[in-house]
Amino acid sequence: MSNTYLTEDHELLREQVRRFIAREVEPHAAQWERDGMVPRSVLRHMGEAGFFGLMYEPEYGGAGADALTNLAFADALSDSTFGGFIITVLVHTDMASPHLHHGGNAAQKARWMPGICRGETITAVAVTEPGAGSDVAGLRSTARRDGDHYVIDGSKLFITNGVHADLYFVAARTGEGKRDISIFAVEKGTPGFSVGRSLDKTGWRSSDTAELHFDACRVPASHLLGMEHKGFYAVMKNFQTERIALAAMAVGHCRQAIRLALEHVTTRQAFGAPLWDKQAIRQRLAMCDAKTRAAEAYTWHCAWRVTQGHDIVQDVSLLKSLTGELVNEVTATCQQFHGGMGFMTGTPVERLWRDARVLGIGGGATEVMLDEAAKRY
Incomplete structure (x- = not known):
């Protein structure tokens, strides 16, 4: 397009x-x-x-x-x-x-x-916890000032790049207020910081995902990013960049699934003719393509609005919810047209279908995103 x-x-x-x-x-x-x-x-x-x-x-x-x-x-x-x-x-x-x-x-x-x-210092962001995901204000990890250090205690969960990163940007509670959260740069090897389990996932198999533990982890006060207690707003701001990237990923998965499905249905013979000759298949693929093109255009529009300095929270919340659901619809449809082969581990369409599932969850679940958008009407 x-x-x-x-x-x-x-x-x-x-x-x-x-x-x-x-x-x-x-x-x-x-x-x-x-x-x-x-x-x-x-x-x-x-x-x-x-x-x-x-x-x-x-x-x-x-x-x-x-x-x-x-x-x-x-x-x-x-x-x-x-x-x-x-x-x-x-x-x-x-x-x-x-x-x-x-x-x-x-x-x-x-x-x-x-x-x-x-590419020598690989990074991870550590916000999600066992009891706090999309609800960032609900996190329980703490950081208290002790002289020229902060002492961090708590655990993080589902941290992508968690095993092999070199530098972690860690959100922790630094005050009594609901949003009194700060961001710290924590280097691997810092005493009191350890990587726990490497988590086994349904999809995204080549990304390492881990638990992180902070047990009286002493971080120099100079590693505080920005102002104390203002980390909640930093996380919210960065969510917009993150969600546009995830939307691009979802749209890319849609494009690739459609490409694979077209290659398959135009060559796979069934009942004496290519699957492409079946009107229902042609129409469903065309609709997948139409929705994907619309989502792609919306993604670029949101990025353009960033360059113009607009408030994009509502747009990006809608974009994230739209693309997170669409990628699951499109990859499932394209997998269906592959028949039994689409259920075989290691085939590209099966991998896309498996990897798509988390895009309606990670970076802001669909329901949370829709509620964020609705609050701004």
């Missing part, structure tokens, strides 16, 4: 990302699914290629680009059929490291941002 938001530079970036995926991801990612992680060497290569600092300051190795450029990257990245690889990258670029970009001071950025851009 034509896209009025894309420039020549965006197209060049997308082509570079797609070549990288074809060369260094798709031939090897099935093994990463079995290993439960994306090799660090691949992430370093992405950093060396300039993919990890698109929004960040050139002085730290970034490109100083805008939200549309960042979406062009996420859009091309989502041409991969391996959701675990995609989310490993997007957590680093769009969900974790932006906390440093938005809330970090000059000294903090100078310390960590160059390694982040080069």
Whole structure:
């Protein structure tokens, strides 16, 4: 489909990302699914290629680009059929490291941002807890000031990149108020910080997901990002970047599922003719494509509104709920048209269907997103 938001530079970036995926991801990612992680060497290569600092300051190795450029990257990245690889990258670029970009001071950025851009320092964001997911204000981890340190206690759950990250942006309660939450940069190896179980998931098999534990974890006060007690608002702000990236991922999964289904139904013979000759199949695929194109246009529109400085909370909440449900509908439909083969582990359409399920849950469950949007009417 034509896209009025894309420039020549965006197209060049997308082509570079797609070549990288074809060369260094798709031939090897099935093994990463079995290993439960994306090799660090691949992430370093992405950093060396300039993919990890698109929004960040050139002085730290970034490109100083805008939200549309960042979406062009996420859009091309989502041409991969391996959701675990995609989310490993997007957590680093769009969900974790932006906390440093938005809330970090000059000294903090100078310390960590160059390694982040080069793919040498991989990041994770630690907000979700056993009793607090979409309800960020309900988290129970605490951080208390003790001289020139903060002491963090608590646990985190479902943390993507949790096992192999180098730097974690951790949300903890620092006051009595419901929203008195702060964000801390915690380096792997900090005393009192440990990685618990590596979690086994239905999908996203090549992304590592973990529990994190903080037991009197002493973090220098200089690792506080932004102002004390203002971390709730930092999390809410970053959710908009995160949710646009997840929408791009969902749309990419839809596109790939439709492509695979078209390849299958135009060649698979049934009752003496290709499945494509069945009107019901043609029409259902056409409707999947129509909905996907509409969702794709809405995704780009939301990113454009970011560049214009608009309040996008309602739009992005609607976008996240729409795409999270749509990707499940489209991948299930396309899997259905593959028949029994679509239920075989390791086939691309089965993987897309499996990976799609979490997109209606992670980053803001559909019901929460719809309620956020409804509150703003």
